[in-house]
Amino acid sequence: MLRKRLFITLGLGVSTMLSGGLQAAQVDLSPAVALTSINTTNVADVRVAVEARKWVALDQDQEPGSEARVELNRKASNKRRSVFDITIPGFWMTGKKGDDGQIYQQIEIPGLGSHDELGQPDLPRYKFHLALPFSKGKVSMRGEVQELRRFQDILVWPQSVPELDGEKDTGTPEQFVLDRETYAGKGSWPGTFSPESYEIGKALRGIPAIHGEAWPVQWDPSSRELQVAGKITYILDHDGDEEQFEPITQERFKLAELTFINWEILEPVFGPNLWFYTADYLFIYPDSSYADEIKPLVDQKKARGFKVTEMNVADDIGASTCNTIRTAIQTWEAAIPFSRDAYALLVGDTDVIPHCTSPDGDQTDDSYASTDGDDLNEEIYLGRLSVDSEADLANQVSKILTYEDHPSPFCCYNRAGLWAHKENAPGKYEGAHETVRTFAYADAPIFETFYGSQTGVTDSDVANRVSNGVGVMAYRGHGSSGSTATSWNQTSEYFNGLDVSTLSNPLSRSPVVWSFACTNSKLDENDSIAEKWMELADAGSSSYYGATRTSYTDQNHVLDEWMFRAVYDEGLLTQSHAIERGEAQMAALIGARNAWMYLLLGDPDMKIRTKNPYTITIKIPELIEICKFCELPIQVLDEVGNPLPNALVGLWKPSQRDLPNMEGETWVNGYTDEKGLITLPYSALTEGELYYSVEDGAGNAVFEKIQVVK
Structure with missing residues (x-):
């Protein structure tokens, strides 16, 4: 909390002296440009000039830019102890000039985040979540260094106020901040390789957990020695009385597999519910x-x-x-x-x-x-x-239900549009999208690019792609409450409400829109551009993910990358789950503030379609008679008539007086077996309609009803 309050105090007006000991650097520190390892032989000095970037290899067999490897030691881990190793192949070092005229070195380890503390040394750290089989007590942690590398004459770049994207052609640049007490101190920062202990908290709606940190890099400001643990083993002891937990949903179980570093050890404690969705x-x-x-x-x-x-x-x-x-x-x-x-x-x-x-x-x-x-x-x-009237609500509900239950089988959901502002191309915004486009996904979409740096790319190209069909349209760049994209291409066009009004995509082709920009979802203005996309009665978007405020550039880059990885590589198709994963990775790697600003306009239960839908075949009676305590056999088949296992089938029969918050005469669900079969109990006490739904893991769905007669 203190860190967040400092951020508020600083705002954008960083002066010579800041509260809490922060100031523009005034400590007399001479330039540091030479890098020497004392643990190797025949080491030549490496001089990094301002804005130059160099890979410093710790493992010569790994390619430059290789990510740090984090591996759970299964043999040493159990319900009472978790052991994992961090192996660092190398790090990037970039020369940067501070406002004080000194030359600093920014240290970045791919795959690890930053300490993210204003004015403190911007050193790498690893943030992780650890699940526990009990909800009370403490967890102790220690790090055992297997290989330590030391580098001399390093002046580490401090964590500064990060760059803001802004609403026009340029944003607010990074602002230099330095904590004078830390940089004038003696001894390593941080003082240990990890915190010593943690109080147990919760994650993913109640799973006992700690939100941990590992610090494999230290720096001594007095000697200017940088210590990098090329390999370090972390041991966490969590001894306590194991508790009993009800099985969690398959959906949350999947997210937990990606969230907790030790989930493969703890998963028997929680287990997925293989029978029902709750x-x-x-x-x-x-x-x-x-x-x-x-x-x-x-x-x-x-x-x-x-x-x-x-x-x-x-x-x-x-x-x-x-x-x-x-x-x-x-x-x-x-x-x-x-x-x-x-x-x-x-x-x-x-x-x-x-x-x-x-x-x-x-x-x-x-x-x-x-x-x-x-x-x-x-x-x-x-x-x-964010609706303004009953008619507006009816239109938006119709779009959501069409996307979820009645999409066009001849559409475009395997396509993703990457739309980027021209600034600093081919770097910055275009570069962020290129990172998205070139990733090796498990289920890669067909990407189409709309880069503002390219001659002839216009608002009309974006509008035509949306109108002709696209599963996801993602924008990266400058935006505002009135325009998704501001001055984004060679002719400095704005994609505003007028452009949205020209969209002609039919209801069955309304895409998911992600805008990694500023203030698109500033809902307290009448009406924001995000609302205009959603309000369009017969076109526009089926959901819109955007920010309420001016957002941070590097955080947006990471969020952009991880939203795509969550959906197309990790298979988190439920949009709110992908958002949770993307925002968590952003927080771990670069900072969390953007997460507060972003919101979803749309149904959090919506599954993002990554493939063109097919028609599910359901063998179910066309009508049933009034019956108490009966059973309904159902079979679900895929597009070519093969059994569809693990499809979720639900039944709901309202009573004649269908009141809010009432479950009705029947309310039951379950998953089909390997033959696509399920038999569900039901009661139909009155004439009317028995609703049923079927949904597979890819979002192919049916929502229909059976007539109940005497």
């Missing part, structure tokens, strides 16, 4: 007049197996403030068992459901998703539909 979904809207328009989406969630709760601000909450709405959400979430997932959709603009304020002072919706404090370890998967 989750709750909360809808909050302004007043009862919105109930009819949101009902089709409510019905879909009930049929998919969600226990649905509806609240409206006027009747159930009482006041349109962050605190009152947040309290209502906290009360709802607290009653949900740990094993169940929790989703929430805010329905309304900021005049009825306002933004909250993050610890950094940013406009945010994330506080609604964090029910146990102001942190980014959120308990709820959250989205918003």
Whole structure:
């Protein structure tokens, strides 16, 4: 918290003297440009000039730029102890000139993040999550260095106020900051290779965990010696009484596999629920007049197996403030068992459901998703539909349901558009997208590029691609509340509300839009560009992920990269899960502040389509008779008639008086077996409609109904 408050105090006006001992560097430190290793023979000095970048190899067999390897030692690890190794093949060293005229060395280890403490040495660190089989106690940690390399005459670059993207042609450049006490001190910084112990917290909605750090690099400002642990073993002892936990959903289990460094050891403690999907979904809207328009989406969630709760601000909450709405959400979430997932959709603009304020002072919706404090370890998967009227809501719900349940089988979901601002091309924004485009994905999309540096690339090219169909359109560059892209190409065009209004993509081709830019989702302005994409009745986007404030450049680069990796390489197709993964990796590697600013306009349960959909064949009766305590056999087949295993099938039968927050006569779900078969119990006590849903792991879905007759 202290670190965040310092960031707020600094803002953008860094002066000669800053609070907390921070100042523009005034310590008399001479230039440091020579690098020497004392652990090797025949070492030549390496001189790095300002803005020059050089790879310093610790392992000559590894290519320059090779990432640090983090490996769990399975033999030494168990439920009471976790052991992992960090091996560093080398590091990048870049010469940078400070405002004090001194030449500094910025140290970067691929795959590791930064200490991210303003004014302190900008040294690499590794942030990790460790799952635990019990929820109380402490975890001790120590590091045992296997190979230490020492380098002399290094003046380490301090963590400065990072560059901001800005809303026009250029943003706010990085601003130099230095902590005078640290740089005038004696002894290594940090003083140890890791913290000594941790209190146990939670992650992924209740899994006992610690949020740990490993510090394999140290620097002594008095001697200017840099110490790099080429290989270091970390041992964490977590001895305690193992607790019993209900199995978590398969979806959360998949995210946990990617989140916790020791999950393969702890997974038997939690285990995935292989039989049912257990989750709750909360809808909050302004007043009862919105109930009819949101009902089709409510019905879909009930049929998919969600226990649905509806609240409206006027009747159930009482006041349109962050605190009152947040309290209502906290009360709802607290009653949900740990094993169940929790989703929430805010329905309304900021005049009825306002933004909250993050610890950094940013406009945010994330506080609604964090029910146990102001942190980014959120308990709820959250989205918003920023609607202004009942008609607006009906249009947006229609687009969401079309994307999720009735997409065009002849579309374009295997295509992804990369749209970038021209500044500093082929570096910066274009370079960030090239990192995305050239990654070796497990399930790579067909990329199409719209780079503003290229002659002849215009707003019309982007609009035509969206109108003709694309699964994801991702923008990287300068933006504003009124334009997705500002002055982005060779003719300095703005892609604004007028351009959005020209989009003609049919409902079945509305893409997912990610905008890694500034203030696109500043919802308290009338109306932001993100809202315009969503409001377009017969076109536009099916969801929009953007920032409420001016966002940080390097954090956006990492977020861009990891959102694509989460979806196309790690298979996290549920958009809120991909967002959680992308933001967590951004926080671990470069900093977390952008995470507070970003919000999702759309359904957090939506699966991002990465392939063209196919029609699921379902063998199910066309009608059923009134029956109490009966069974319904169902078979699910893929596009060529093969059995479709592990497809989620749900049944929901409302009563004749379908009231909010009532489960109805039937509410059940389960996964198909290897033959695509499942038999679900049901009760149909009255005439009407029995809703059923089917969804496979790729997002191919059916949401239909069976008539119930006497």
